[in-house]
Amino acid sequence: MASATAAISGSISSHSLLDRDLKSAQIGNLATGVKFRESSLRKRWAVNVMEPGKRNDSVAAASAVADLAAVVEEKARALEKEVEVADYEKTAVELQNASPLEIMDRALAEFGNEIAIAFSGAEDVALIEYARLTGRPFRVFSLDTGRLNPETYRYFDEVERHYNIHIEYMFPDAVEVQALVRTKGLFSFYEDGHQECCRVRKVRPLRRALKGLRAWITGQRKDQSPGTRAHIPVVQVDPSFEGLDGGAGSLIKWNPVANVDGKDVWNFLRTMEVPVNSLHTQGYVSIGCEPCTRPVLPGQHEREGRWWWEDAKAKECGLHKGNISEDELQKAGVNGNGAASMNSVNGTTDIFKSQDVVSLSRPGIENLLKLENRQDPWLVVLYAPWCRFCQAMEGSYVELAEKFSGSGIKVAKFRADGDQKPFAQQELQLGSFPTILFFPRRASRPIKYPSEKRDVDSLLAFIDALR
CATH class of the missing domain: 3.40.30.10 (Glutaredoxin)
Structure with a gap:
């Protein structure tokens, strides 16, 4: 079975590598072609400028050069993104059976100061511990929504002191929060769904944070939410957000604990004597904003404590909206932010x-x-x-x-x-x-x-x- 798995993995890797090389050749051919065509058009343009009777032709030739260059540049960008997607699909296959520590080390080595760990104040503190164990420098950021539990704020301070780091906090826009609260009150999400409040307090601040990065590291696990996270890879081109260069495909998303069970994460935290949020001792597992999070009962799934008044099949706030496939959306009858669909x-x-x-x-x-x-x-x-x-x-x-x-x-x-x-x-x-x-x-x-x-x-x- 192991040899068969290795053969399949080798076949996938070879296929991805071949696709990458073919697409790289296509990009090179496009560049060569446009240079030849551009050179030809520019020669015509130069001749026409010297002959007054052909000034209109010169303008048309110059315009054609610009149009052709723009078309080729767009096609080349598209091919480059396809190559990048194929490369990270290959990397995901290579790291499928790797440990979280190996995956973390690979991510930090590849992106250096242009990657950061997203820390929520829950058990994803494991990511910070793995980063520490690599011995490499690392950055951590967190979203302060203004609605977190007091215990979470105290925990942030404890983590900073324990690891001797400064967490980079991202805050929602004060004007937007003010408009939302003045218009709809402090608890409108209980009536019309959490997506609007999450968009203001979480998604937009996250978007600003990610625009300064080329990659980010999350604590997503497949067992956290079978309805939305069952198929997440250990590394992927982010399907929802943009990075430093802008445009689709400009941000890489690493999920080092994607294949790890929740109980194993907790075994790791206890073994390494990592400080944890005191809310965990009160029955909280998945921790978010205070009004939207509550302890779970024995036998309940951890995500049942989040937005408990909404459909249980799509518990996402918008930060990981790309997890939800079109089929899953239709089955759950929800939109991309996790709220019940009101329009189809x-x-x-x-x-x-x-x-x-x-x-x-x-x-x-x-x-x-x-x-x-x-x-x-x-x-x-x-x-x-x-x-x-x-x-x-x-x-x-x-x-x-x-x-x-x-x-x-x-x-x-x-x-x-x-x-x-x-x-x-x-x-x-x-x-x-x-x-x-x-x-x-x-x-x-x-x-x-x-x-x-x-x-x-x-x-x-x-x-x-x-x-």
């Missing part, structure tokens, strides 16, 4: 659900196309709810819509898969999902967003440049 389209759970995001029908977007003297500019995302890149930008897009609420800029969505795809390709410049269009005031043609960076700041810069 053709049997598929919808995304970008917010009162600030206008949902356009086919007649609605056709009318928007026909308007040549719009009174308000529109930003529209063409999406498919099953697309992981669309799912990854959901938080940013909803946040952007909230920022523009009442400003005169309309933020909308149009589901462009299925029967609507040919129309979207022909009339709306749809190339791949998601495609983002800006409809300026008093202009007939929408402008396509050219970048793969879909964070709030990048989208704001795009809109500000055009309005």
